[in-house]
Amino acid sequence: MAEFTLKYADARGQVHQISAVARNEAEVRERFTRDGFLVYSVTAKNGGAAPGARGKGVDMEKFLILNQQFVTLIKAGLPILKALDLLAERLTDDKLRGPLTAVRDEVRTGALLSTAFQSQRMFPPMYITTIMAGERAGSLAEVMDRYINYQKLALSVRKKLITSLIYPALLFSMVLALIVFLITFVVPKFSELYSSLNAELPMATKILVSVSTTASSYILFGFLGLVGLVAGIYFWSRTERAQETIDLVTMRFPLFGEIWTKFQVAQLARVLSTLLVGGIPLLQAIHTAGESVSSVLIRKALAQASQLVREGQPLSHSLKKTGIFPDLAVDMMEVGESTGALPTMLGSVAEFYEEDVQNKLAAVLSLIEPVIMIFMGTFVAFVLIALYLPIFSLADSLS
Structure with a gap:
C-alpha cells in the first residue's frame, strides 16, 4: 500500500487536499470519482508524481x-x-x-x-x-x-505578439553585432596605425582605443562570464521566490509592465469565461484558471480570491482586495455579477484587454525601433569621428 496526496472538489465546488492510502493511483481516482467527487490530481506522498507521471508538454x-x-x-x-x-x-x-x-x-x-x-x-x-x-x-x-x-483565440493573440517582437529583436541583434565588430576588429586596426605613427591622440580616440583594448583582451572571459550569468539566472528563475520577484519587477517595469499585467488579465478572463460557460462551478473555475496562468503573483492572488469567494464574497470584490487586477476589469466583472451575466462579461474583459495589449504593444514597438536606430547612428558617428580625428590632426601638422 502507498500513500498519496489527493486534490479534489466536492459537490459545492470547494477544493480539498487530503492524504489517501491505496495500492496505486488508479484505485484512489476510482474510489473518489465513484463517490461523486471531481478529482484534480493524485501525487505520491514522497513529493514525486505518482507512477506513470510525465513531464512532457503539448504542441x-x-x-x-x-x-x-x-x-x-x-x-x-x-x-x-x-x-x-x-x-x-x-x-x-x-x-x-x-x-x-x-x-x-x-x-x-x-x-x-x-x-x-x-x-x-x-x-x-x-x-x-x-x-x-x-x-x-x-x-x-x-x-x-x-x-x-x-x-484558437489564445494562439492567435500569442502569434500576433510574437510577430510584433521579431523585427525589434532582429534589429537589436544586428546593432549588437555591429558594435562588437567595430570594437574588436576595426578599432584595433586603427590603434596599430596610430601607434606606428606616434601620433598624439584626441581624448575621444583615447577613450575608444582604451575600451577596444580592454574588450579585445577580455572577450573570452566576458563571453564565459555572460554564459555563467545566463545559466545562473536560469536556475535561479526556476525557484518560486525568484518567479515572484521577476513577476513583481515585470509588473512595475515602465510601459511593458502595464502591457504584461493586462495580457495576464486577458488570459485569465478568457479561461474563466470558457469554464463558466461550460458549466464549471465558480470555485473550480478559479482553481483551474489559476493553474493555467503563468504569473506566480496572479496565481497567489487567485488563491486569496478563491478563499473569499468560498466565504460568500463576490468574485469582483475578492479580486479587488488583492490589489493586482485593474480597476476597469474588476468593475466590469461587478456589472456582470449584478446582471447575472458574468461569463459574458468576462469574455468582454478578455476582448477589451487583448485589443488594448495589441495596440499599446504596437505603439511601444514603434518607439523602440527609432530609438535603436538613433542609438546605432550615434554610436557609429562617434566611432568614425574618434577614428578620423587623429588623421585630420596629422594632415594639419604636415601642412
Whole structure:
C-alpha cells in the first residue's frame, strides 16, 4: 500500500487536499470519482508524481487539430472509443500518438475519458476540467467546442505578439553585432596605425582605443562570464521566490509592465469565461484558471480570491482586495455579477484587454525601433569621428 496526496472538489465546488492510502493511483481516482467527487490530481506522498507521471508538454497547434477531429467524429455519431481508435491509428505525431493510445486503452477498460487524459500528466488542467464538465453535463462535443474556440483565440493573440517582437529583436541583434565588430576588429586596426605613427591622440580616440583594448583582451572571459550569468539566472528563475520577484519587477517595469499585467488579465478572463460557460462551478473555475496562468503573483492572488469567494464574497470584490487586477476589469466583472451575466462579461474583459495589449504593444514597438536606430547612428558617428580625428590632426601638422 502507498500513500498519496489527493486534490479534489466536492459537490459545492470547494477544493480539498487530503492524504489517501491505496495500492496505486488508479484505485484512489476510482474510489473518489465513484463517490461523486471531481478529482484534480493524485501525487505520491514522497513529493514525486505518482507512477506513470510525465513531464512532457503539448504542441498546442497539433493538439488543437487533434481535438477538432475528435469533436467532428463525436458529432458524426461515433462512440468515444471508436473515435479514439480512428485518431490513434491515423495520428502521425509520435509525441501525441503514444499518450492518445494509452488514453484509448484506459477508456477501453472502463475509465472515464477525463481520468484517462489526466493520468498521462501532459495535458493542460483546463482541458481535463473541460472534459469533466462535458461528461457530467452529457454535452462533451459542445463543451470541447468552446475549449477549441478559446485555444484558437489564445494562439492567435500569442502569434500576433510574437510577430510584433521579431523585427525589434532582429534589429537589436544586428546593432549588437555591429558594435562588437567595430570594437574588436576595426578599432584595433586603427590603434596599430596610430601607434606606428606616434601620433598624439584626441581624448575621444583615447577613450575608444582604451575600451577596444580592454574588450579585445577580455572577450573570452566576458563571453564565459555572460554564459555563467545566463545559466545562473536560469536556475535561479526556476525557484518560486525568484518567479515572484521577476513577476513583481515585470509588473512595475515602465510601459511593458502595464502591457504584461493586462495580457495576464486577458488570459485569465478568457479561461474563466470558457469554464463558466461550460458549466464549471465558480470555485473550480478559479482553481483551474489559476493553474493555467503563468504569473506566480496572479496565481497567489487567485488563491486569496478563491478563499473569499468560498466565504460568500463576490468574485469582483475578492479580486479587488488583492490589489493586482485593474480597476476597469474588476468593475466590469461587478456589472456582470449584478446582471447575472458574468461569463459574458468576462469574455468582454478578455476582448477589451487583448485589443488594448495589441495596440499599446504596437505603439511601444514603434518607439523602440527609432530609438535603436538613433542609438546605432550615434554610436557609429562617434566611432568614425574618434577614428578620423587623429588623421585630420596629422594632415594639419604636415601642412
